[in-house]
Amino acid sequence: MDMGSGRGRSTAIPYISPASLNLTHVYEQNRQRVQKQDGTKAEGGGGPSGQGAARGKPRLLLMGQRRSGKSSISSVVFHKMPPSETLFLESTARVQKESMKSFMDFHVWDFPGQIDVFDTPGYDMDAIFGEIGALIWVIDAQDDYLEAVARLNSTILDLQRQYSNINIEVFIHKVDGLSDDYKLDIQRDITIRIQDELSDHGFENAPVTFHLTSIYNHSIFEAFSKVIQKLIPRLGTLEAMLTSLCRTCRFEKAYLFDVLSKIYIATDSAPVDMASYEICSDYIDVIIDISEVYGTWPRSEEQRRQLEGEPWNMPLEDQISTVWAESCVVISDGNKPIMLREVDTYLALVAIMKEGTHDKMPLVNMNVDVVVKGLIDFFEITKAKGQGIGGVGPPELGQES
Amino acid sequence: MDHKGAFSRAVEATRKAREGTNNSVNDLNTGNMETDASTVPRPGNDTAIKKPKKKKVLLMGKSGSGKSSMRSIIFSNYLAKDTRRLGATIDIDLSHVKFLGNLTLNLWDCGGQEAFMENYLSQQRVHVFSNVGVLIYVFDIDSHDVERDLATYQSILSALQQFSPGANIFILIHKMDLVKPELRESVFTERSQRVRDKTKAFAKSWARHTAQVPGSGSPNEDEDIEIQEFATSIWDQSLYKAWASIIHDLVPNLAYIEKHLEQLGKAIEAEELMLFERTSFLVVSYWASKEGMRNPYSDRQERMSNILKSWKQSISRFSGTPRSNEQFRFLDFKSSGFSVIVIKFTINTFLLAVLPPGEARFNSAKLNIEIASETFAFLDVPGQYAKQPAQPTAATTQPTATAQAGPSTQQQPADDDASPAGPSTIQPAMAGLTVQGEPGSQQQSASPAAGTKSGSPSKAAGAAGPSSASTTEVESATGSGDEPQH
Numbered sequence: 001m002d003m004g005s006g007r008g009r010s011t012a013i014p015y016i017s018p019a020s021l022n023l024t025h026v027y028e029q030n031r032q033r034v035q036k037q038d039g040t041k042a043e044g045g046g047g048p049s050g051q052g053a054a055r056g057k058p059r060l061l062l063m064g065q066r067r068s069g070k071s072s073i074s075s076v077v078f079h080k081m082p083p084s085e086t087l088f089l090e091s092t093a094r095v096q097k098e099s100m101k102s103f104m105d106f107h108v109w110d111f112p113g114q115i116d117v118f119d120t121p122g123y124d125m126d127a128i129f130g131e132i133g134a135l136i137w138v139i140d141a142q143d144d145y146l147e148a149v150a151r152l153n154s155t156i157l158d159l160q161r162q163y164s165n166i167n168i169e170v171f172i173h174k175v176d177g178l179s180d181d182y183k184l185d186i187q188r189d190i191t192i193r194i195q196d197e198l199s200d201h202g203f204e205n206a207p208v209t210f211h212l213t214s215i216y217n218h219s220i221f222e223a224f225s226k227v228i229q230k231l232i233p234r235l236g237t238l239e240a241m242l243t244s245l246c247r248t249c250r251f252e253k254a255y256l257f258d259v260l261s262k263i264y265i266a267t268d269s270a271p272v273d274m275a276s277y278e279i280c281s282d283y284i285d286v287i288i289d290i291s292e293v294y295g296t297w298p299r300s301e302e303q304r305r306q307l308e309g310e311p312w313n314m315p316l317e318d319q320i321s322t323v324w325a326e327s328c329v330v331i332s333d334g335n336k337p338i339m340l341r342e343v344d345t346y347l348a349l350v351a352i353m354k355e356g357t358h359d360k361m362p363l364v365n366m367n368v369d370v371v372v373k374g375l376i377d378f379f380e381i382t383k384a385k386g387q388g389i390g391g392v393g394p395p396e397l398g399q400e401s
Numbered sequence: 402m403d404h405k406g407a408f409s410r411a412v413e414a415t416r417k418a419r420e421g422t423n424n425s426v427n428d429l430n431t432g433n434m435e436t437d438a439s440t441v442p443r444p445g446n447d448t449a450i451k452k453p454k455k456k457k458v459l460l461m462g463k464s465g466s467g468k469s470s471m472r473s474i475i476f477s478n479y480l481a482k483d484t485r486r487l488g489a490t491i492d493i494d495l496s497h498v499k500f501l502g503n504l505t506l507n508l509w510d511c512g513g514q515e516a517f518m519e520n521y522l523s524q525q526r527v528h529v530f531s532n533v534g535v536l537i538y539v540f541d542i543d544s545h546d547v548e549r550d551l552a553t554y555q556s557i558l559s560a561l562q563q564f565s566p567g568a569n570i571f572i573l574i575h576k577m578d579l580v581k582p583e584l585r586e587s588v589f590t591e592r593s594q595r596v597r598d599k600t601k602a603f604a605k606s607w608a609r610h611t612a613q614v615p616g617s618g619s620p621n622e623d624e625d626i627e628i629q630e631f632a633t634s635i636w637d638q639s640l641y642k643a644w645a646s647i648i649h650d651l652v653p654n655l656a657y658i659e660k661h662l663e664q665l666g667k668a669i670e671a672e673e674l675m676l677f678e679r680t681s682f683l684v685v686s687y688w689a690s691k692e693g694m695r696n697p698y699s700d701r702q703e704r705m706s707n708i709l710k711s712w713k714q715s716i717s718r719f720s721g722t723p724r725s726n727e728q729f730r731f732l733d734f735k736s737s738g739f740s741v742i743v744i745k746f747t748i749n750t751f752l753l754a755v756l757p758p759g760e761a762r763f764n765s766a767k768l769n770i771e772i773a774s775e776t777f778a779f780l781d782v783p784g785q786y787a788k789q790p791a792q793p794t795a796a797t798t799q800p801t802a803t804a805q806a807g808p809s810t811q812q813q814p815a816d817d818d819a820s821p822a823g824p825s826t827i828q829p830a831m832a833g834l835t836v837q838g839e840p841g842s843q844q845q846s847a848s849p850a851a852g853t854k855s856g857s858p859s860k861a862a863g864a865a866g867p868s869s870a871s872t873t874e875v876e877s878a879t880g881s882g883d884e885p886q887h
Contacts, residue, residue, distance in 0.1 A: 080414065259407040260414055275719050282715035284411075287734060289708045292412040293698045294672075294739045294755055303692040307670070307757050317737075319759035325406050325736035332727045333720035342406045342736075358731070 058133025058231045059107040063155070065148045066091065066113030068140040069173045069215070074098070074110050076215045077224055077261055083215045102258050103265065103346040103379065104232070106133060116151070118158050129159065133231045134167040141186050141212075142174045149190055153197045160203050168208045169227050170194070176214035183212050218278050225263045233382050238266040241378070245371045246270065246351070249364050254351035255280050256343070256375070259288070265347070280350040283340060287327055324372070326365065330358050339364065343372050344379070406736065455505045456651050457532050459568075461557055462539030463550055464489060464513035467575045470635055471539075472496075472510055475644050475681050478724035480714060481635045492517055493529070501678055501685065501749050501780055504653055522556055526564070533565035535647060539573045542580060542592065551599045558603050558626070570628045571647050572596050578634040585632065593630040600626050641703035641710075645684045652685055658777070662688045665773045666754075669766035672696075672739070673755040675705060676746065680725065682710040685750065693755065705753060709743065735763060742767055746774050748781040 062070040072086035078100055096110035109128075117123045129135075137155070139148045152170065159166055172190060175183050191210055198206050211223035229235055242254045246268040253276045255264040262281045308315055324342040331338065337353040339361070349372065353364070460468045470484035476498050490512035498506040509529070511521060521529045538557065544550050561568055572593065580588050604626040631643035652658070658676065666674045672693035676686040684702045698704065716728040732743040739755060740763045746752035752774075756766055 259411045279715060279719035282712065286708055286712045286732075287408055288411045289704070290734060290741055291408045291736070292416060293701045293704055294696070294741065295409055295736060296412060296416075297695070297697050299738075299757070300692060300695065303757070307759070312759070312761075316758060319761065320735070320737055321760040323406070323737045325408050325734065327732070327734040329729055329733075330731040331716055331720060332730050333716075333722050342408060344407065345410055346407055348407050 064138035456534035466541035638707035
């Protein structure tokens, strides 16, 4: 799997620590202004901001025809907007840049559909595609998609020449309401059109992936999960850790979730099925909702004194076993438990357990504790590497296992 | 405790997203909160557990106002969007909803087209309006002809006063989701004031009418007719709020349930307890400690109903079993700020307990709840338990026996070493539950005692119990955890 978000960068650029979001935006604007005024490439002078932002922050570009659903996607996935309310979204007039504070900070750039960045002068291609994580091309499956496919083709060809390491993710969107056969037909048709065009121009095995998506079900989160996973350095190690946890605790399936966006950033080696992803994702919702009602208001000092007094005689902090939230639910059908454990500020581990293993919970919890520690170490280490090596991009990786 | 985990962070983000646009209709109903909570237990209800009863509930209102939709959501596990499939109700749709085992609701969903309405008021007048326990009248907020709605409402009232003068009347101002969030409060107040005025005017004329003709109908001393208004929408939890209040007064043995819930709550140091009916997930009874009352979320009862019910439907999609099935029997959540247990309590109920943080407190509360469920078992089989409260001593000995067996059969390693402490913990708590008028001090000290002896909060102590084979598994997990360091 190709991980190299910054591969091929040869110019040595002074390292700037991932500055605050505001700062990055200011830099970004300044650079664009400089660019406009001077008509020169701001690569050398103004570059650092771009690099600083990109080092730890891969960029997701959302592109496609107008009204194909780009802004809806980013609102639903990153802003928790209910899908029904996306009907009222205005059309996007200029590039919307947003920074997602998450387990890894990434930028989402929402491009207006009516602008073709390759035809319109004034766009700095290096600034857009230079430090890209992935290009997400949205195609409206309920519309005539030939034009969209043609534009996508020319985009891919342009990109392949200069930035051949960009992952191109095609979202065949709005497939809710289409029959399963029809969905697959469309996917096949689009795939063939694109592959043919590419091989005509001599590009074999271009990194183009196709996803069937809709904002009205979990498929959009699933697709985003796959996109994000490609950007995670050493994903193989993460997966190996989860797989080993599943083996020792006899879990059926384990997911590592980004709680806010409900994207899963890693899972064990067992095949992913929609149903298990959905239940885990809904479980996270339940926990968020309960936490909102009971976890957000401060308890009185009086209550605290009472709880720490006789007969406990212990500060409240010592009475709890872990500061991280944990939860378990037992499903009646087959007596199957699902467990959930907070990993850090952004992530949670959710696992579907074997039937009738609820009474083994303490042991399972111990195992999970160890893996969670490992996960935290993992993110520490990968983060340090990404930042430590200034100009050189993160090393190219093979699969660990 | 300023620790910030993934969930507290996510909660903040969701709240921000919700602010402004998505104000739930429910905020309007907070005024009614006080009256619900302070319902005074009726005297004489305490010792005598009532026999099964049937209650006739009339669901009326203009055609298309959403009567059948709300009924399907509350009692038939429909999702809000599924109600689009429902057609117009023809004549009267009669359904018997078994609620809490010994209470059956005879739900008369009356089709609201004018021809039917006239029919109810003329030919079927006696049939429809006699022996009514509750009238639920639904007003569509989007209605074009409010005067006409009110006129129909008045004729219904008149028929009701004639045949069932004691019936409770609930007014649901429905489809509030169609009103802009910022206008909801004023629109609701305005509309309910009109209904109130109409009711008052009717009550006056009715009182005059009965005074003139002494023999007709039953005499109505006070001329006021009491109504309760709710703003509802099927798209948020406001519907649960309204229906929970409606069924609240119908639940038999409510005082008994409330009293024992309070004792249980105190014994396990809970902040809050909610007792849910199993199919509808409506709150049957509720108790909160002084601390729990401080919770700023006044709509938490219906929020929990809504959350748990949609969770049930999620599980149904996962397991492929019908939505009416039980779906889950246990849910816990432990964080540094609070713990929650949702547990299948009796056959017909679920119990939600919110506890202060603490591993030992959580575990002993869980055991205590399991044992306390015996006391509430009469909710399922009324006949069998009907006589029990008369002999409290008999009731006490039985659960104590279970208590001793309890912890050892649980197979929970965390409680293994606690088994000597277990029964002594539970026994007084249990006694407090069944023996009436027991002083609270005994329970207070008894329940946490388990914690001091058994409940070392670290899990390591809890997991020390399992066999050596399992320890090697832990070892291997450690290995994988270290992997990235190589």
